[in-house]
Structures are given as C-alpha cells and as structure tokens.
Amino acid sequence: DTGSAAATPIDPRFDIAYVTPVTIGTPPQTLQLDLDTGSSDLWVFSSHTPASQVRGQRIYAPDKSTTSKLLNGHTWSITYGDGSGSRGNVYTDKFTIGGVTVKSQAIETAQQVSSSFTTEDAIDGLVGLGFSTLNTVSPNGQLTFFDNAKPNLDSPVFTADLKYMKPGTYDFGFIDKTKYTGEITYVPVETDPGYWTFTSSGYGVGSGTFSSSPITGIADTGTSLVYLPTAIVTAYYRQVQGATNSRSYGGYVFPCNSTLPAFVFGVGEAKFTIPPSYMSYAAVTDGSPTCFGGLQSSSGIGVNIWGDVALKAAFVVFNGEEPPTIGWANK
C-alpha cells in the first residue's frame, strides 16, 4: 500500500494546525482530522458527543456504519500540553487516509471534549501518529493507524511535507523524491515514552555563528510553534528590536514591523533554515501591531518541541523500521 493526503491549514491567517480528510466506516463518513505525531489516540467528535459541545464539527456516527463494533468496556481520556482534553468510548471500524485502509482501527468516540475543541470548528478530531505506547485506551491500549497500516505499506514510513500558509501533504508507505532536495539526514529516535524524540545538532541565529550543541526534542506535527531552551530563545530575541517576553501574551512578542533573523537548526551535518516569515507567527490579536514569535521557551513544558514552524521548513520522514529513525531533508 501507499497513500497521500492533503494537510491543509485550518486558518488562512496563520498556521495554527493542519487537517487531513479521512473516511470512517461503511458507507464512508468523511471527517477532517489533525494528524498529530505528539500523541497516539485516534479520537473523533461523534454522535455520542453532547450537542452542547459540538459547534460545526463533523461527527462519526458508529450506528450508521455497518462495519462498526463497540469495543466493550473500553474507555479513553487524554489531556494535551495546551490544557485541552477529551474522553469517551471506543469502537473499531474501517478507517482510510489517502487510500490506505485499516480494516479494524480503534476509533475513540468523544463523550466529552474541552471548550477549546468545541470552539475549534475546523478540527473533527485527531489521528495520533506517536508510538502506540502513549495510547490512553483502558483496559487494553490500542494501536495507531500507522502501526496497524505498517505491515501492508510498501515501506514502513510516513512523511510530512507541511507548508507555510498553504496545503502540504502526508504520504504513507513511500518517500516522494520530488518533495525534497539533496539528501535525507537520518538520526536515531528515542521511543521512550512514545514521542518521535531526536537530538538536533545545534542552532544559529540569522547569519551568526552556528552553535554545535545537542538539543533533544520531539518532532510534533500537532504543535503550532517551536519550543526550545530559554538560552537559545533569548539569544534569538536579542537580535529583534523591541522584543520582550510578555507575561500577558504568554511569550515573546515584538513589533510586527521588526526585522527578524532566520533561525537555523542542525540535524547531523545538515542545516535547516526557518525563514523570518515563519518566525513571526501572528499578530497577538487581529490588526494589532504586536506580533507573537514562532519560537518560544520550553522551560514551562518539560520537553523541547519542534512543531509546525520548524517542520514546514523541511521534508520529514518518520521511519517506522526497527529501530525507528527520523529523516530531515531540505525542500
């Protein structure tokens, strides 16, 4: 098997998240889900989600699918880094992304979602693409779509080609040579506790010297920004006129008309440049002259996160062979 599906930004003003069309059940029900390498639960708004918590999202109705089966006595509950969360019951059903089908995928139906999910009408749920050890289904943990699909994929990989303010693609089972330039640099992945954790070889601010120092963090398609150690973040914003670490806005902000340096990060011997346009994430509120940075401090999180701001500067291969590795290429 191989497959390919669009990853479309949910907001035309800034890349807060990307959604991908999937089909569930028989006849197929189409939902727009956020493929998230930072978690391992596949959950959806459903006919079991209270109407008061659904605001425009598409829902999965297992009772309308002839191939759905309740996974008796199984429940799930998840809380994300931004404080959002959801919980509910579990079915199995036919699940397809970009032409790759898993005949019996655990579909976690929401009985409760937090307010930020209710207000985000463009996201109908998540497809966790982290390692299955992170799955929250109890009493028996379930496998991710990738783990279920892997044995039937031509190659046990998926790739992310996210783009700045336009649709990119997720490919399953193959590496599309037209999507990158030069060589792919592969580095080891630490699978404990279940994220795609790898170690970057260092960073540079603009045309400044490159600092070769290991930065261990997770490659996370479900996180909008890049979160790195405070020392790196202060070194970056020291080069930005009028930048301050705002308590009220919860991070580094600067005048939107400031000149921003690029941010360079290393993977092995390779270098990746996040352009200034990605580093100015968004105005703090529509029309404000104050902009929020695409690079923020990880000190409050406990893990460094290479989110979409970094991922869209590269072509990334999530290699599910044993042992797993992650590959980065310029594009």
Ligand SMILES: CCCC[C@H](NC(=O)[C@H](Cc1ccccc1)NC(=O)N1CCOCC1)C(=O)N[C@@H](CC1CCCCC1)C(O)(O)C(F)(F)C(=O)NC
């Ligand atoms: C600060 C540390 C990480 C925060 C990260 N969230 C984010 O990055 C959210 C994503 C979002 C998308 C759409 C609407 C609303 C929020 N964005 C966000 O906090 N911001 C605030 C800063 O400006 C940029 C947008 C996160 O929890 N990512 C989850 C997956 C998201 C959960 C919320 C819905 C969208 C997916 C994750 O799975 O990637 C995780 F690894 F971080 C995680 O929590 N794993 C358990």
